[in-house]
Amino acid sequence: MFNNNTIQRFNDTETPFYYYDMGVLRQTLDACRDASSKYGFHVHYAMKANFNPKVVDMIQTFGFGADCVSGNEVKSALEHGFDKGKVVFAGVGKSDKEINLALDADIFCFNVESVQELEIINGLAADKGKVAGIAIRINPNVDAHTHHFITTGLDENKFGINTWQLNDVAETLRKCANLKFLGIHFHIGSQITDMEVYRNLCTRINEMQDWFEDHGFAIKVLNTGGGLGVDYYNPDTNGIADFESYFKVFSKFLKVKPGQEVHFELGRAMVAQSASLISRVLYVKNGQKKNFLILDAGMTELMRPMLYQAYHAIENLSRERGERSGEPDGEVAHDGAPNTPHPAPPIKYDVVGPICESTDCFRKDVDLPQSYRGDLIAIRTAGAYGEVMASHYNLRDQVQSVYSE
Ligand code: LLP
Secondary structure, eight states: OOOHHHHHHHHTSOSSEEEEOHHHHHHHHHHHHHHHHTTTOEEEEEGGGOOOHHHHHHHHHTTOEEEESSHHHHHHHHHTTOOGGGEEEOOTTOOHHHHHHHHHTTOSEEEEOSHHHHHHHHHHHHHTTOOEEEEEEEEOOOOOOSOGGGBOOSTTSSSSEEGGGHHHHHHHHHHOTTEEEEEEEOOOBSSBOOHHHHHHHHHHHHHHHHHHHHTTOOOOEEEOOOOBOOOSSOTTTTOSOOHHHHHHHHHHHSOOOTTOEEEEEESHHHHGGGEEEEEEEEEEEEOSSOEEEEESOOTTTOOHHHHHOOOOOEEEHHHHSHHHHHSOTTOBOTTSOBOOSSOOSOEEEEEEOSSSSTTOEEEEEEEEOOOOTTOEEEEOSOTTTTGGGOOOGGGOOOOEEEEOO
16 A cells, blocks of 8 residues: 555645555455356445545446435436446435435435335326336344444334334335335445354345245345445455455355345445545644644544544554655654654554544554654545545545545
8 A cells, every 4th residue: 555655645745635545446346346246246336435536436447336325426326427227225314306316317226214215205206207116125133243333223223114014015015106116125234244244134134035025025136235344453464355255145145036136235345445544743742641643634534433433553654664764774854853764662642633622533542653743644444434424624624635546
């Protein structure tokens, strides 16, 4: 991800910015396509993970479909050239305007999250003389064993239709002439690395298929959602998500009948490792109890640590990599900081941002080489739910992006 040239480029670039390594992105997408195509699986990219135009453009060239959660995402997917026949639209609160937009675009499938929504889509489709393809998003009550803020498939979550409502669903589907039932959809949570969880999901999907078929509904689409996690601790040595094991679980445990299609909606696993948030140390505060590295990036640029206590690896690029760390011993850099090719034992810093909130902290007690004003800091694995969740709080500038050549 970083060599001398990149770090030289960073030295000449205003911070903070997201740095996208397009090579890492391409390798990841290759791995995803290879692993899924072995089984003939259909993969939709979850646009919400990152809608940076260059990233989305590259993903589109791989032939994946798009998984959208708003009218604007549907619009953006189509503008980026995704095939409308591969666009799916989920979300508990689709507005009439958004549904109309997706109906006009003739997308492949609405993943419907309530009985009432079925009736609304049916009505809006009837007004247009159209038939909408739909899948029922079922809340399977399967524990994803991930952070509770990113768990979606338990009875207590707002997502999907609970199994006790399925009779209502069947009755409504029979009445709705402007809906075409395609199949069933699930999404139980995000950053899931335990394959056993997916095995449990397969069991539930198999039960649900049986239920629908027993009630006279043929299933064409089995959409298992997304959620595959990545290694936030070892972005360099374990940078590609374990697509092989992931798809293998479904190939082994999902009951797929002839003519049925298996669909996935992956976000994080496709983009997380391709970006780092690059920022500079503004100030070093050495207190009696704590040492603080105060960066020029904060929760306005990357929200995940503050919102989910998420771990991101943090590196001082100026001290650990690149030119300065390679300069001869004893020389003094332009800012008066000594060069440290053989760094002294690490120091513990609380790495914080400039925002007026105590929670604006990337991590406490991070072991880093002695750091100085102007040092470049990389916050790794920031390609998913990073740039897209940035905000203007404190009237901050919009975070910029830089791409590998
Ligand atoms: N399908 C549906 C219906 C979803 O809600 C999501 C993510 C995905 C697919 C893609 O999931 P993935 O493969 O990326 O795990 N902001 C949080 C993650 C929120 C995920 C929301 N839904 C984070 O930064 O961890």
